Amino acid sequence: MLAQSSTWFTSFLSSTAHSVSLFDPLAIGGIATAGMMLCIVTKEVLLKGLHATLCTIACLLLLSNVPMAMFMLAIVFAIYLAYSFSFSVSVSWVSKLVAGSICIYVIFLSGYLLFQWPVNFAALGLFPIYFGLLYATWLESQMKPQADSTKNKSFGNELGIPNRASLRLAYEEQRRLDPGPAILVVVFLEGIEQVNIHLGREFGDTLLAESANRIQQQLNNRDIFPIPNGNSVSRLAHLGGLHFAFVCRLGRFEYLHEQLIDDVLLCIAKPFHVGSCTLEISARASYVNCDEELGQFDSLIACGYLALDKLPKQSMCAYQQQMQISQVELQARLRELANIKIEEELEIFFQPAFSQQSGKIAYLELLLRWQHPKLGLLNAESFIEDIRLAGLALPVARFVIERAAELAMALKMEELQVPLNINIFGQEMLQQDFLSFMDHILLEHYLQAGEILLEFPAQLFIDVEQQTLSRIEQLRQLGVHIGIDGFGQTPIQLNRLSELQVDFIKLSAQLTAQPQPDGAQAIFKSLVAMQQQRGLQVICEGIESNAQLEFAKQLECDAVQGHYLAQPMSSKGVMGWLQQWQAKDND
Structure with a gap:
């Protein structure tokens, strides 16, 4: 059957041999036309020359109509096959088209050798190649502007560096x-936000650009990954905002990244001259091993950000997997807090502070506890920052203050004159809404001046603004006594302390921890005396041992507080304890 089909096809070609003379000009003309169109569409000069040369060779071989032409055409097909692989992935079908055309050519070459088919039939293999290349070249010319636009977006940056x-x-x-x-x-610049606020964004943008330029000058090491930037190469990228990043190999120098970070931090610490101003900013940096997070780029960047957030006081932060674990745990706690029932799950405990001179109760401090469904009763230190992150600081503070006001009324009814001291979270408590709430609570529960004490964390007073001073003064005018908690744990300039119109300070437990270095007692005693001369009461908190208690007595503090003196008590037991204490004191 196959032999009969081959004989029929051979006889068919032989019968059409007389029409070859008509086929020749059509084939040559078609190839010449396709070749010229391909040269017109192609923009590169070298490719224009290649197409013109191959088209000319193909036409000359077909015109010669000699046996050698059939074999010489193989060179043309091979060159086009190699050229087809240079096209982008979006038109990768070109190489398959050329391969298919070569198969057609091989069929006609076999027919020529076995059955003396006409040489010019090889043109049937060239037609798909030329018209396919013509269409593919046109497609690429249409896609190039879009690719250039994407490239510009990728490389474009207002700082002139890659993004x-x-x-x-x-x-x-x-x-x-x-x-x-x-x-x-990952490098983070600190201080530019303040420049934007006080001097304007134009100064801040100029400072950001000069900072980026300084960092780039420190990154001339060939072990830093090069980043294409238009027609040049950069080794620094702008992640957005005040964050920059670079990647370095450690094959030759194991601690190259630390040396580069030191150089970057030092160059940023030098003063900048912007306009007529001399400005100073600082920088912090984190680093992540590229083998972390399976080497995924976006995950590594997130780890760099996380290290900066977890270690805000360190200038050089190394990412550790424990940070990711703690972050996951934090997110789980925040999800739990999002559904917390404040009045049902939060409890109030009470701890007394005692006057050093009289031994009487100076105040009762309210301590927040969380009856966690899985972990049991948690101290405030383990979740208080989570409360702020969850946006619950104000609702929780209101809950605690309302309970304090109710207890204050109950104490007055029992003729127990004991002030109540409440820890306040931070800056959000100095909003106008909170001031209005305090005014309402004091009036509703008939509370007098000095019956409610509010203590704010010391870090709130590091950079004291006029608005902060004004809000504190408004609270004092309502009859609320204001104190500073954790004094000595956070650096507060003593010359700024005189600006704070507060009623008491609580010395951090670190100042009374034993043993103390030589000379510490004299320094702390003079500090206590200076605050007492200003009319402030000084309280030592965190007393956990008799040695600490004796040290507090030597400092001549006004009051002391701690587990060594009295354990925190629940709301159910505090009234009974107070009544027993009152009876003992009367005796």
């Missing part, structure tokens, strides 16, 4: 070429 998308591409390419040890470094 995050560019760094991602460079990182993936370099890691593919060399998967050896490498470190991703």
Whole structure:
């Protein structure tokens, strides 16, 4: 059957041999036309020359109509096959088209050798190639403006350096070429936000650009990943905002990243001259091993951000997996707090402070506890920051203050004159809404001046603004006594302390911890005396041992508080304890 089909096809070609003379000009003309159109569409000069040369050779071989032409055409097909692989992935079908055309050519070459088919039939293999290349070249010319636009977006940056998308591409390419040890470094600039606020964004933008330029000057090491930036190469990328990043290999120098970070931090610490102003800012940096998080770029950047957030007081932060674990745990706690029933799950405990001179109760401090469904009763230190992050600081503070006001009324009815001291979370408590709430609570429960004490964390007073002073004064005018908690734990300039119109300070437990270095007692005693001369009461908190109690007595503090003196009591037991204490005191 196959022999009969081959004989029929051969006889068919032989019968059409007389029409070859008509086929020749059509084939040559078609190829010449397609070749010229391909030269017109192609923009590169070298490719224009290649197409013109191959088209001319093909036409001359077909015109010669000699046996050698059939074999010489193989060179043309081979060149076009190699050229087809240069097209982008979106038109990768070109190489398959050329391969199919070569198969057609091989069929006609076999027919020529076995059955003396006409040479010019090889043109049937060239037609798909020329018209396919013509269509593919046109497609690429249409897609190029879009690609250029995407490239510009990728590389374009108002600072003139690559952005995050560019760094991602460079990182993936370099890691593919060399998967050896490498470190991703994230740099954060501190202080530019204040420049924007006080001097204007124009100064801040100029400062940001000069900072980026200084950092780039420190990154001339060839072990830092190069990042394409238009027609040049950069080694620094702008992640957005005040964050920058670069990646360095550790193949030659194990601690190269630390040296580079030191250089960057030092260069940023030098004064900047912007306009007529001399400005100073600082920088912090975190670094992440590129083998972390399976080497995924976006995950590594997130780890760099996380290290900066977890270690806000360190200038150089190394990412550790424990940070990710604690972050996951934090997110779980925040989800739990989002559904918390404040009045049912939060409890109030009470701890007394005692006057050093009289031994009487100076005040009762309210301590917040969380009856966690899984972990049991938690101290405030383990979740108080989570309360703020969950946006519950104000609702929880209102809950505690309302309970304090109710207890204050109950104490007055029992003729027990004991002030109540409440820890306040921070800056959000100095809003006008909170001041109005305090005014309402004091009036509703008939509370007099000095019956409610509010203590604010010391870090709130590091950078005291006029608005803060004004709000504190408004609270004092309502009859609320204001104190500073954790004094000595957070650095507060003593010359600024005189600006704070407060009623008492609580010395941090670190100041009374034993043993103390030589000379510490004299320094602390003079500090206590200076505050007492200003009319403030000084309280030592965190007394856990008799040695600490004796040290507090030597400092001549006004009051002391701690577990060594009295354990925190629940709301059910505090009234009975107070009545027993009152009876004992009367005796």
